Amino acid sequence: MRTTLLCILLMLTGILSAQTIDNPPFKARSGSIINITRIERTPENTRIYVHAIFRPHWWISLDGDDYLVDVATGKKYMFKSAEGIEIKKQVYMPDSGEKDFVLIFEPLPKETETIHFMSSGESTEWNTYDISLTPQKGKKIPLLTAIKGNWFKKDNPGRWEYGIYDSITIMNNRIYTNESVRKKGKRIEITVKDKQSDDISTLLITPQKNGNCAIKTDRANELLYTRQKGAISTIEPDNGFQQFFHKDTTYLQGYIDGYDPRLGFETGLIYLSNEITREDYPTVLQIAKDGSFTCKFVINHPLEQSLTLNNNWIPFYIEPGQTLTMYIDWEELMARSRARDYNFPINNTAYMGPSAPLSYILSDFSKLITYGYGDLSKSQKTLTPNQYKEHMRPIIAQWQHVADSVCQIYQPSPKAICLIKNKVKLQTGNAFLDFEMSRDYYAQQDTANQVLKIKADDSFYDFLKKMPLDDKTVLADERADNFINRFEYMTPLRKAYSDEVDNSIYISFTYPQKPLLSFLKEKGVKLNAGQEELRQKHEELAGQKVRITLAELQEEDMITNTLFKQEEKLVKEYIDYTKKQKISQEEESQQESDRASMAMEQKYVEKKDAIIARLWGDTNPFLWQIAKVRSLTFNLQNIKTKTIAREYVDNLKQNLTDAFLAAEAEQVFENAYPSKEASSYQLPEGKATDIFRNIIKNHPGKVLFVDFWATTCGPCRGGIEATADLRKKYKNHPEFQFIYITGERESPAGAYKQYVEKNLKGEASYYVTGTEYNYLRQLFHFNGIPHYELVEKDGSISKKNLGSHTIGQYLKKRFGTSESTEHQQDVK
Numbered sequence: 001m002r003t004t005l006l007c008i009l010l011m012l013t014g015i016l017s018a019q020t021i022d023n024p025p026f027k028a029r030s031g032s033i034i035n036i037t038r039i040e041r042t043p044e045n046t047r048i049y050v051h052a053i054f055r056p057h058w059w060i061s062l063d064g065d066d067y068l069v070d071v072a073t074g075k076k077y078m079f080k081s082a083e084g085i086e087i088k089k090q091v092y093m094p095d096s097g098e099k100d101f102v103l104i105f106e107p108l109p110k111e112t113e114t115i116h117f118m119s120s121g122e123s124t125e126w127n128t129y130d131i132s133l134t135p136q137k138g139k140k141i142p143l144l145t146a147i148k149g150n151w152f153k154k155d156n157p158g159r160w161e162y163g164i165y166d167s168i169t170i171m172n173n174r175i176y177t178n179e180s181v182r183k184k185g186k187r188i189e190i191t192v193k194d195k196q197s198d199d200i201s202t203l204l205i206t207p208q209k210n211g212n213c214a215i216k217t218d219r220a221n222e223l224l225y226t227r228q229k230g231a232i233s234t235i236e237p238d239n240g241f242q243q244f245f246h247k248d249t250t251y252l253q254g255y256i257d258g259y260d261p262r263l264g265f266e267t268g269l270i271y272l273s274n275e276i277t278r279e280d281y282p283t284v285l286q287i288a289k290d291g292s293f294t295c296k297f298v299i300n301h302p303l304e305q306s307l308t309l310n311n312n313w314i315p316f317y318i319e320p321g322q323t324l325t326m327y328i329d330w331e332e333l334m335a336r337s338r339a340r341d342y343n344f345p346i347n348n349t350a351y352m353g354p355s356a357p358l359s360y361i362l363s364d365f366s367k368l369i370t371y372g373y374g375d376l377s378k379s380q381k382t383l384t385p386n387q388y389k390e391h392m393r394p395i396i397a398q399w400q401h402v403a404d405s406v407c408q409i410y411q412p413s414p415k416a417i418c419l420i421k422n423k424v425k426l427q428t429g430n431a432f433l434d435f436e437m438s439r440d441y442y443a444q445q446d447t448a449n450q451v452l453k454i455k456a457d458d459s460f461y462d463f464l465k466k467m468p469l470d471d472k473t474v475l476a477d478e479r480a481d482n483f484i485n486r487f488e489y490m491t492p493l494r495k496a497y498s499d500e501v502d503n504s505i506y507i508s509f510t511y512p513q514k515p516l517l518s519f520l521k522e523k524g525v526k527l528n529a530g531q532e533e534l535r536q537k538h539e540e541l542a543g544q545k546v547r548i549t550l551a552e553l554q555e556e557d558m559i560t561n562t563l564f565k566q567e568e569k570l571v572k573e574y575i576d577y578t579k580k581q582k583i584s585q586e587e588e589s590q591q592e593s594d595r596a597s598m599a600m601e602q603k604y605v606e607k608k609d610a611i612i613a614r615l616w617g618d619t620n621p622f623l624w625q626i627a628k629v630r631s632l633t634f635n636l637q638n639i640k641t642k643t644i645a646r647e648y649v650d651n652l653k654q655n656l657t658d659a660f661l662a663a664e665a666e667q668v669f670e671n672a673y674p675s676k677e678a679s680s681y682q683l684p685e686g687k688a689t690d691i692f693r694n695i696i697k698n699h700p701g702k703v704l705f706v707d708f709w710a711t712t713c714g715p716c717r718g719g720i721e722a723t724a725d726l727r728k729k730y731k732n733h734p735e736f737q738f739i740y741i742t743g744e745r746e747s748p749a750g751a752y753k754q755y756v757e758k759n760l761k762g763e764a765s766y767y768v769t770g771t772e773y774n775y776l777r778q779l780f781h782f783n784g785i786p787h788y789e790l791v792e793k794d795g796s797i798s799k800k801n802l803g804s805h806t807i808g809q810y811l812k813k814r815f816g817t818s819e820s821t822e823h824q825q826d827v828k
Helices: 002-017 330-339 356-366 373-382 385-409 414-437 439-445 458-466 472-476 480-488 491-497 516-522 529-540 550-566 568-616 622-630 632-637 642-653 659-672 687-696 714-722 724-729 749-759 770-780 807-814 818-827
Strands: 019-022 034-041 046-053 059-061 066-070 076-083 090-092 098-105 114-119 128-132 149-153 156-164 168-171 174-184 187-194 200-207 213-217 220-226 248-257 267-270 283-287 292-299 303-309 312-318 323-329 350-352 506-510 545-549 703-708 736-743 764-768 787-791
Touching (some): 066 098, 156 200, 156 220, 156 350, 156 356, 168 248, 267 770, 283 770, 312 323, 312 330, 312 356, 323 330, 323 356, 356 414, 373 439, 385 414, 385 458, 414 458, 414 472, 472 480, 480 622, 516 568, 550 568, 568 642, 622 632, 632 659, 642 659, 687 764, 703 770, 714 724
Parallel strands (some): 248 323, 736 764
Antiparallel strands (some): 019 034, 034 046, 046 098, 059 090, 066 076, 066 114, 076 098, 149 156, 149 220, 168 174, 174 187, 187 200, 213 220, 267 283, 267 303, 303 312, 506 545, 703 787
C-alpha cells in the first residue's frame, strides 16, 4: 500500500513539474525563419517546438550549436538532440515552404521565467530574446495593449496621424515619450513629452467595440481613427515643382516596431550623394533603445531615397526643409529577408509629414513596374538589340498603362503625375542602357555566340527621343543617378574616343640640351635601331623649341617606354641632373600641355554633342549638361595650370542653362583648386573620428594608407591582391603602414577569416561592427568601395587622391623601398 502510494505521489510530482507554454511571447528576434510555437518543460529536458518558414526547395541547417539562456542568471542550457530534422545537414524545405521539428535542450530550473534562444554559430538569424515562460492567463493586461499601433483618420485612411507604442507616441509629425498612462472612465489618458522641446501634451483615447478609437488631444478635437491603412493614399492639390533646386536641411525620424539593441545594429544609413558633382555624403541614422530614430541632412532638391537598416532598404520621398516621420515594422522586414526576395511586399510602412503622400505613391507605384534582373541577363545573351526592343515593347506598354491609371487617381497633384511619368521613363531608359552595357563583355566571354556579335545601331536608341533629358525634375527619382551614369558612358558616346589623338592639336615642346637617350647610351645602355634613330633626331633638335602634335609624342613614347622602365635608376639620375635646367621649361611645357588637353577634351565634347543631337534632337539637354559637370572632376585632374582650368570651367558654364548647375560647376573648380593650398586636413571631433583614431592609434608616427574594403566587393579584392608584392616591399617600414578596414555586414565572419588568412595574413586588418563602419562611411564621405585614405604622421588626412594602382609610385617617390631605408639605418 505504501509502495503504491509512493508511486502515485511520484507520478503526481512529475505531472505537476511539467509545463507547457503555447505560442510563448517574446520581446525581439533577429529573424523569422523559425517560429517557436510551444515550449514543454520537464525534469528531463526542455522541448522547443519550431515551425520553420522559408523559400520552398531552399535549405536550412541545424549544427547543434544552439542553447538557451536563463535571463535572470545568465546560465546556458545546451542543445541535446532534435526530432523531425537531421543535425549538421542541409535540409531542403518542401513545396509548402514550411516544416515542423522539435529541438531538445537541457532541463531548465523551475524558477526560470524568461529565456533567450541563441546560436553560437556565425549566423544570428535564429536568435530570440526574452521568451516568457509564465502563463499569460490571469495576467493584468497593460492599458496600452488595447490602443497600441498606428491610427489613420477614419475618413482619410491613407493619412497616418497617431502612433502609440510601449514607450513613445508619434503625433503632429513629432516624437514624444510616454510619461504616464491611466484609466479615466471609459477613456485612456496618456501624458506625453516632446523629445525635442520637452512640451507636455495629453491624449484622451476611447476604444470602440469595432476596433476603432476616438482620439482627442489638448490641441485637437476628438476624431475617429482606424488601424486599417487605406489602399490608396489621398493627396492634396499642388502647383507642381515651382522651385526645384533649393538647398535646405531636412529631418528624417521615426520608430522601428520590434527593435531591440540586441538585434546587432544601432544605426541605419542613408546613402546620400550629389548626382551632379559625384560627391557622396552617407548619413548615419542613430537608433535609440526605445526604437525611435532621427537624423538630419542637407539636400539640394526633392529626392526619393532609401533608409538602410541591417541590409534592409526602406524607401521614402522628401523635399528640402521638410521633416518626414516613418513607422517601420521589423517583423515585416524579417519576412522579406526570410523570403530572400527584394520585391517581397512591404505594406506596413507608414509616413507622416508634408511629403508622406508622395512617399506612399512612389513606394506603391514602384512595386507595379518591376523588371527582374533575370530577364535582363537572359536577354543580353540571347537577343539581338532589335529583338530586345520587340521583347520590351509589351512590358513598357504595361508600365505605361499602369502609370496612366495611377495618374488619373492623383490628377490634382502635378508633382505626383510628374514623378510617376518620370519613373516609367527612367525605368525604360535604364532597361535599354543596361542591356547594351554588358554585351561587349559577354561577347568576349562567349566568342561563339552569334547574337552577341550583332551591334546596336542608332535605331536602338530611339527610346532616348521619349526620355525627359531636358527635365531637371528627373533628379528626384531614385533611378536618376543610374540612368545619368549609363547615359554619359553609353556606346555611341564612347565612339567619340575611338579615333586616334587628333593630329591637328599641336603643342610647343623644347628638346633638352642633352637627350635622355644619349645619356643612357653614355652609361652603357644598348639601344635598338628605333631608339638609336630617335636619339639622333633628339641630338639634332637639342635645345630647340618646336611645334609638335600629341600623336607624334605618343609615337616617341611607344619607342622608349619599355626602355625607360627597365633603366629606372638611370632615368632618375638623368632627371636629377637636368632638374634645375628644366624648371622653367617644364612650366612652359605644362601650360602648353594643359592647353592641348583642354583643346582635345573640347573636341571630344563637340563630337559627343553631335551624337546627342543625332539621337535625341538637340545638342544640350539638361541631363547632358549634368554629365559634363560630372566629368569636370576627372578632367581638371589633367589640367595643372589653374588659370587654364579657370578658362576651361568658364567656357563650360556658358553652356549651362541653370544657375544651380553653374554653381555646382564652380564648386567642383573650388574643390580642385582651393584658395588655401593645404595638403591635408584635420578630422572633426565626434564619434566617427573617435572610432577612427582608436584604430590608427596602434600605428603612431607613421603615414597610413587606409583601405576600406569588403569580401563581397570584387574590385576591393582585386586591389588588395594587386598590391601583394608592394606590401612585402614595405613590410615593417619605420614610417609607413598599410591599414585594412571592413565591417561585419560587408564581410561575413567566415569569409573574412578565410580571405585574411590567404591574402592579408600579418597585415594591419581591422574588423569593425556595422555601426562603426557606418560612421566611418559618414566621416570619409564614401558610399562605394573600395575607398582609400592617406593619413599623415600627425593624424591629418591627405588630400591626395591615391588608389591601389597609384600608391606604389607615391611610396617610391616619398620613401623609396623599405630595403633602402633599412640599409640607411644600418649605416648610421
